[in-house]
Amino acid sequence: MRSCSQLRHHVQHAVASNLVVMFCCAVSDPASVGAEFQPSFLTSLPVLFVAPTSMPDAPPIDADNADDPRDDASRDILASLxxxxxxxxxxxxxxAPxxxxxxxxxxxxxxxxxxxxxxxxxxxxxLSILKDDLGTVLEQRERKTRRAPCTYRDVPADVWGLIFLEWLALEKRWDSEDTRCSWKWDEMRVPFVAASMCRLWRVAALATQRLWTMVVHDFALMGDQExxxxxxxxxxxxxxxxxPFTVYLICNVSEVTFGDxxxxxxxxxxxxxxxxxxxxIESRDYNSHILNTVSLPRLEELHIWGKGGTRIVEADALVxxxxxxxxRTIxxxxxAVYGGPAVGPxxxxxTVTRLSVAVEYDTVEEFAARNEQFxxxxxxxxxxQHFTGELTVPYVWTGLKTLELQARQIEDTVALALRFxxxxxxxxDPTGPGPSWELFHLFVVTACPGVKQFSMQYGTNFDKFFPIMGTLDQIETLTFLRHCLRPTVPLGLMRPTAEGLWPFRGLKKLEFADETHCDADLDPTVLRELLHARRQAYVEKLVHARLEISAELESPRRVLFGTMDTDEKERRTAEVMAQIADWNMVVE
Structure with a gap:
């Protein structure tokens, strides 16, 4: 049948002309179609039908030979195609239509x-149209979800639980004396407020168990028992x-009805x-016997917060x-008064391994008494504020690994009275104009000669500290904790002492806990001073490995030569060593 042959020529011509034809062959007599032109071949053609703007003419249709009466319909369809x-x-x-x-x-x-x-x-x-429409809808919805914030109804209940728990981060609110007592009514009502906002919030709040584990008890408001x-x-x-519960016990009365x-x-x-x-403790007349009958078998951390000047009577009877x-932690x-010289047993x-004490006055006698009790x-x-006192015989505190000392005034007798x-x-952390650096040097050398990690929250005159630290060779890690680091610190830090000694001969790691000047480096002036002091060997050790090259960039702390690029470290080290070699020739 010539119509079938002509139809085949049209389709082959369309494919040869780079047409994308969405068409499946159909003939009146399938037996007349050659093996090279089966429907399976046509059904594998691409989906879209796109004709180029210009194409050669298709072979003409021979309409003279029509052996089948259905050829008229075939020619009509071919003409439409x-x-x-x-x-x-x-x-x-x-x-499609x-x-x-x-x-x-x-x-x-x-x-x-x-x-x-x-x-x-x-x-x-x-089907192609539906797929395109579906992809468009999904893309629009995804774009809308990314750009537009979701409403509270779209937030899962467990996420609401995490949001509620953030409200209970009370310790962050206890840094200021102004907020010390203003929090309690708002915070103790947080679960109830969350549960009363709407139905969704109520379900989430009631289902978040940890939201209800913080409990407040105020002795002054015990009248409304119901x-x-x-x-x-x-x-x-x-x-x-x-x-387990986190309990906030507000003791603001001197007398309590225990049968309540x-x-x-x-x-x-x-x-x-x-x-x-x-x-x-909000009452100056607080009676510590208020908890004598309480059993606390699951207690892990105890925090006693006193109003300024609160005097705890018989502190050993407390809890x-x-x-x-x-x-583990107290x-x-x-x-105002904690412990003191032991009057009785x-x-x-x-079991306590961590103790934190914040008082206005402290003495070495009270300090030593803590070791007996803990x-x-x-x-x-x-x-x-004031650390005073002296002992005839130095008190040795064994086992203590970490000591954090913040004092405005400290007497030199304290360093002579204690040993760690x-x-x-x-x-x-010497606050204010306070103690001399010579005193802290005495404390470090005399009281704790084995210390290896020294962290310093320095004040305005901290530069005076370094010229006297030549004997502290045991320190391996030196950390500066406060943000007021000045650009001149490396010069003062690396300057040799008057005797020409390298101040930190055992130093392996130097940290700055702020990002303002975290890129402090050995400048040429420092290296020149070290060379003139004939301490080039220490500089070589410092550059090669003596000073640990760390990449702790995930935290605010960074160290000298701190970088994550190993090649950059090696390049910088090579530059410094080449500069040292050049200066050696000048010095010689």
Missing amino acids: DDLIANGGHTPAEL QLAALAKRARAGGLAEIALHLDLSSLRMQ SWLEYQNAHLERTGPYL PVWTQFRNTFLSRASNLLII LNGDLPRL KFTDV QRRFE PNLDHLVLTT PDLENLVV
Whole structure:
């Protein structure tokens, strides 16, 4: 059949002309189609139908020979296809209805197979349209999601739980005296406020158990027992029987009715499950026996915060009832009198390893008494305005690994009265014009000769400290903790002493805990001074490996020559060594 041959020529011509044809061959007599022109070949053609703007003419259709009466319908369909090819530029949305119309005409002309293939082509066009539309919708939705913030209804309940828990970060609010007492009413109502906002918030708040683990008890507001019992029961119902509590106990009265049902329930439930206990003392006449009958088997951290000038009577009787097997950390803040010389038997806290004391005045006698009461401490933090006192025999505190000392005034007798043979990490913060650097040097050399890590929060006159540190060769890590580092620090830091000694001959790591001048480096003046001091060997060790080259750029701390690029380190080291060699020739 010539019509089939002509149809084959048209399709082959379209493919040879780089046309993208969405068309499936259909003939009146499939047996007359050659093996090279089977429908499987045509169905593998691309989906889109796009004709170039200019193309050579297709072979003409020979209409003289028509052996089959259905050839008229075939020629009609071929003519319509010629029109589609000639016009070109059709989109799938435009081709789909035209192919469907051709299929309808083929079916009316008795060309059932041609109609089926044209219907299949039309359906494929429609499928392509649907895929494009779906991709467009998804892309628009993704773009909208990325750019536009979601509403609170789109936030999952577990995310709301994390948001609620952020509200309970109370320790960040205790840095200022102005906020010390203003927080309590707002913070203790956080769970209830969150649960009353809307239905979604209520479900999330009630389902977040940790949101209800912070409990406040104010002795001055015990009159409305019904409200307080309801408050306690709400926390108990939503935390389960095992979750530990963080308890804030506000002691602002001198007398307490111990038979009060609110206090009884609070003591038997919340305090017995408390892992963290903060006692806020707002009364100068606070009676420490208020907790004598309390058992705290799960307590891990105890924080006693006193109002300025608060005097704790018989401090050894405070929270001492029963065993405290899990207690590891105790903090005293703004407590005027703590401990003192032992008057009677002292309760020993064998499990406590960290103690923090912030007082206005402290003496070496009280300092030594802490070791008797906390024999296994490895970390001690002392913040005081005045550190005074002396002992006839130096007191040796063994086992202590870290000492953080912040004092405005410290007497030289303190350094002579204390010994820390096992101390490895020393942090000093001389605030204000306070103590002389000679005194701190005496303290470091005499009291803790084995210290290897020395962290310094320096003040305005810290440069005076370095010329006297020539004997501190055991220090391996030196850290500066405050942000006021001046650009001249490397010069003062690396200057040899008057005796020509290198100040830090054992130094392996130098850290600056701020980013203002974190790129401090050995400048030419420093190297020249070192060479004139005939200490080139120490400079070579410093450059090659004596000073640790660290890449701790994830944290604010950076070290000398600090960079993540190994090649850059090697290049910089080579430049410094070449400069040293040039200066050697000048010096010689």
